Amino acid sequence: MSDDPTEPKKKKLRKLQTPLGVFDILPDDQLYYTHIKKVVRHRCRQSGFRRITTPVFEFTDVFQRSIGDATDIVQKEMYTFTDRKDRSFTLKPEGTAGVMRAYLQHGMKELPQPVELYYIEPHFRYDRPQKGRYRQFWQFGYEIIGESDPALDAQVIQLSHKIFEDLGIAHLLELQINSIGCAACREEYITQLQNYYVGKERSLCDRCVGRLEKNPLRLLDCKEEDCQILAQLAPQLKMYLCKDCKEFHGKVLEFLEASEIKYVENDKLVRGLDYYTRTVFEFWDRTQGAQNAVGGGGRYDGLMEMIGGPHTPGLGAAFGMERIILNMKREKIHVPSKDDLHIFVAQLGDDAKKRCLNLIWELRERGVKTVGALGKGSMKAQLRLADKFNVPYTLILGITEVRENTIIIRDMAKGQQRIIPFDTVIDEVVKLIGEKNLDKYSPGELVYS
Numbered sequence: 001m002s003d004d005p006t007e008p009k010k011k012k013l014r015k016l017q018t019p020l021g022v023f024d025i026l027p028d029d030q031l032y033y034t035h036i037k038k039v040v041r042h043r044c045r046q047s048g049f050r051r052i053t054t055p056v057f058e059f060t061d062v063f064q065r066s067i068g069d070a071t072d073i074v075q076k077e078m079y080t081f082t083d084r085k086d087r088s089f090t091l092k093p094e095g096t097a098g099v100m101r102a103y104l105q106h107g108m109k110e111l112p113q114p115v116e117l118y119y120i121e122p123h124f125r126y127d128r129p130q131k132g133r134y135r136q137f138w139q140f141g142y143e144i145i146g147e148s149d150p151a152l153d154a155q156v157i158q159l160s161h162k163i164f165e166d167l168g169i170a171h172l173l174e175l176q177i178n179s180i181g182c183a184a185c186r187e188e189y190i191t192q193l194q195n196y197y198v199g200k201e202r203s204l205c206d207r208c209v210g211r212l213e214k215n216p217l218r219l220l221d222c223k224e225e226d227c228q229i230l231a232q233l234a235p236q237l238k239m240y241l242c243k244d245c246k247e248f249h250g251k252v253l254e255f256l257e258a259s260e261i262k263y264v265e266n267d268k269l270v271r272g273l274d275y276y277t278r279t280v281f282e283f284w285d286r287t288q289g290a291q292n293a294v295g296g297g298g299r300y301d302g303l304m305e306m307i308g309g310p311h312t313p314g315l316g317a318a319f320g321m322e323r324i325i326l327n328m329k330r331e332k333i334h335v336p337s338k339d340d341l342h343i344f345v346a347q348l349g350d351d352a353k354k355r356c357l358n359l360i361w362e363l364r365e366r367g368v369k370t371v372g373a374l375g376k377g378s379m380k381a382q383l384r385l386a387d388k389f390n391v392p393y394t395l396i397l398g399i400t401e402v403r404e405n406t407i408i409i410r411d412m413a414k415g416q417q418r419i420i421p422f423d424t425v426i427d428e429v430v431k432l433i434g435e436k437n438l439d440k441y442s443p444g445e446l447v448y449s
């Protein structure tokens, strides 16, 4: 620090860091994200789903109209901003609304139905940050649009179950399922529910008092103890289901049984988004219950009309990738890492460096994951780095080796080295690493029309 009083004082810069509830995905965690994405892509592709990416932000009413004005998401959790022309936009808090908007906008009803789409993307909610609850989080999800059959509900659940099996966490999760009926059967039920709560308002939490008028179904799945006690004695939704809804739900359960998928019927499960009709479900972590559900979904046969389109049935589910990763880590499930390097190339002198530039790329072309520290001077510093990279082999090219057209291969674990002709080094390395361990990349053949 300068003692000169005439020198202007330096402004102390605020330490830069991520905002509360958002986080960097560092390389060790990338392994999990990459692995989950791979499993999801594989299972979805296998089942005929095609990938869609909707924009990170949309006109606010895309979400307002579909998720529902009275929901927590729309009331408190959306990141909404206006642009220079005073138009209101929102960072997507969930995926279904955008996918339905895209289906409508791109005339997908002309395609063979149902249209099956999946997505893997970040979403944004102004939630209260805690373990498993963030303000930017990743979801994978899928939607089946354009057909209504209880077998599809079972299929979406089955697909989810397969993905959990692949990820090694299926045994930790419990499928909770319910039917919240259609708009017609719900109307009568909601009146009865509101009547039941008359005179009991003082026992409800503040949020439920607010919900009583605008979103009474949510009173059923409030996590506050007093509200839960009251909800236990509230009229049961299943008693009000119309004949069609009852039949539909019965079929969904039958199909699940035929697929040998275990479920728990939960009359209080209503989900936090307004677009659902009939089937709703969630996958709960057995140890935590409703808190931090790993994912959920359901049928939304009225959603297209809510956003201004023609009647189009649909259903889907979405899952929080951070919550899945938490479960995988708790179970000590390690995912395969493709980041481990095969070869470190060390060199001394400009002539060696020139040779190494090409050698490194030729090895990579063959699928050998290779690094070199071309900027480092001393051999000692380079070998220290090779140790840090934890490579099984290091190639060493010094002034003598360039002159004699040879190269040294060092087995790092054994600490042994040998000299081989430079021209044979690539084949020799490929042999040592083993054909099946190579990281070969094929961009696929391009077709020019």
Ligand code: HAM
Pocket: 093, 094, 095, 096, 125, 127, 132, 133, 134, 135, 136, 137, 139, 141, 142, 143, 272, 273, 292, 293, 294, 295, 296, 297, 298, 299, 315, 316, 317, 318, 319, 320, 321, 322, 323
């Ligand atoms: P959701 O239940 O709101 O449903 O979210 C699905 C999953 O996303 C949750 O179960 C949770 O794992 C994860 N999630 C939600 N909020 C957060 C958060 N703040 N931090 C971390 N993870 C979070 C939907 O989003 C519906 N769109 C699902 C759907 C698709 N329904 C039909 N199709």
